[in-house]
Amino acid sequence: MRSWSILLLFTGFLSFAQINKGEAGADLKPTRIYNSEGVKIASFDFNSFEPILHKNDDAIYVINFWATWCLPCVKELPYFEQINKKYKNQNVKVILVSMDMPKKVESALIPFVKKKKLESEIIHLDDPDANAWIEKVDKNWSGAIPATIIYNNKTRKFYERSFTFEELEKELSTIINK
Amino acid sequence: MKTVKIAALVLLVSIVSAFTLVKSDLGGYQIGDVATDFSLQNVDTKKVSLSDFKDAKGFIVVFTCNHCPYAKAYEERIMALDKKYKKLGYPVVAINPNNPAVQPDDSFEMMQKRAKEKGYTFPYLFDEGQKIYPQYGATKTPHVYILEKTKAGNVVRYIGAIDDNYSDEAAVKTKYVENAVDALLKNQDVPVKTTKAIGCSIKA
Numbered sequence: 001m002r003s004w005s006i007l008l009l010f011t012g013f014l015s016f017a018q019i020n021k022g023e024a025g026a027d028l029k030p031t032r033i034y035n036s037e038g039v040k041i042a043s044f045d046f047n048s049f050e051p052i053l054h055k056n057d058d059a060i061y062v063i064n065f066w067a068t069w070c071l072p073c074v075k076e077l078p079y080f081e082q083i084n085k086k087y088k089n090q091n092v093k094v095i096l097v098s099m100d101m102p103k104k105v106e107s108a109l110i111p112f113v114k115k116k117k118l119e120s121e122i123i124h125l126d127d128p129d130a131n132a133w134i135e136k137v138d139k140n141w142s143g144a145i146p147a148t149i150i151y152n153n154k155t156r157k158f159y160e161r162s163f164t165f166e167e168l169e170k171e172l173s174t175i176i177n178k
Numbered sequence: 179m180k181t182v183k184i185a186a187l188v189l190l191v192s193i194v195s196a197f198t199l200v201k202s203d204l205g206g207y208q209i210g211d212v213a214t215d216f217s218l219q220n221v222d223t224k225k226v227s228l229s230d231f232k233d234a235k236g237f238i239v240v241f242t243c244n245h246c247p248y249a250k251a252y253e254e255r256i257m258a259l260d261k262k263y264k265k266l267g268y269p270v271v272a273i274n275p276n277n278p279a280v281q282p283d284d285s286f287e288m289m290q291k292r293a294k295e296k297g298y299t300f301p302y303l304f305d306e307g308q309k310i311y312p313q314y315g316a317t318k319t320p321h322v323y324i325l326e327k328t329k330a331g332n333v334v335r336y337i338g339a340i341d342d343n344y345s346d347e348a349a350v351k352t353k354y355v356e357n358a359v360d361a362l363l364k365n366q367d368v369p370v371k372t373t374k375a376i377g378c379s380i381k382a
Binding site for chain 2: 071072101102134141
């Protein structure tokens with residue numbers, strides 16, 4: 001009986017601590033986890049999020065800053081999804097960092113993720129003192145979204161702009177083929 | 179001798195224009211630059227220029243709009259800034275830089291509606307043809323430029339965010355714009371001259 005409850009406690013702890021196995025945010029400590037309509041999204045402040053920008057493994061990370069209310073962001077989102085599908089087997093990890101306001105996560109972000117059937121990893125970033133961290137993402141970022149970082153352990157590129165699929169693939173290829 | 183003079187003049191002009199090009203490549207004003215005046219249509223259909231404000235000591239120019247959630251979050255605070263600082267010589271001048279063909283919520287008619295509903299006490303101008311915001315170098319809404327009126331023109335003294343917490347006014351620790359205007363009113367150096375914030379990219 002006792003071992004059962006310990007086991008239960010243990011698995012309970014695991015499911016709380018893990019976001020999703022294999023995702024970039026899996027080993028990080030979110031400030032909050034939203035869980036509704038069967039969609040789980042981890043929310044971070046900048047300090048707990050920052051390691052995602054500096055992973056030192058063999059993967060290529062494509063990190064897109066967006067929000068459901070941002071028209072140009074929503075427009076280019078399918079291209080990031082396409083990249084995620086097409087390059088998954090080449091160790092490319094697409095991470096969509098939502099800047100939606102906290103009160104909109106359950107009312108807008110999660111329904112959006114569900115409706116669009118997004119498959120890339122989704123992370124929520126909530127840290128209102130943006131002046132303290134925007135330059136830590138990239139010194140050239142004005143703070144406008146959409147914005148994208150593509151990096152691996154050798155190269156890092158930052159873009160404050162929108163992409164077509166072809167443009168995004170071209171930028172990715174400059175890092176893949178290096 | 180004359181040709182030398184002409185050659186020197188040509189050289190000077192090309193150097194100056196080269197610098198101007200470099201400047202626009204950097205994307206707009208830096209602190210200390212003289213900001214351009216403009217003549218833009220206000221929501222009451224009258225044209226407004228900075229030179230119309232004879233008694234102003236300077237301006238709180240805010241690139242903002244209707245649709246952006248960050249602009250909406252700051253709307254009341256922008257109204258409060260005008261209420262507090264217009265009588266002290268620093269009125270708010272709001273400019274919507276977005277192209278309504280790309281963002282229909284930011285059309286001139288929608289601007290008029292918004293200004294009326296909320297009772298804006300400041301001009302809310304339409305950057306028709308999206309010509310003024312690139313000169314300032316605004317990239318998003320809201321994006322603030324504080325100008326000080328001097329003999330040389332309207333000098334840029336602060337560029338950036340209104341304060342350090344868009345989502346919760348009660349949790350604001352530093353009011354960047356108020357601190358900057360307060361310093362200018364006391365003839366002091368602006369303590370924090372540039373800040374960054376997340377915002378909606380301008381839809382051109």
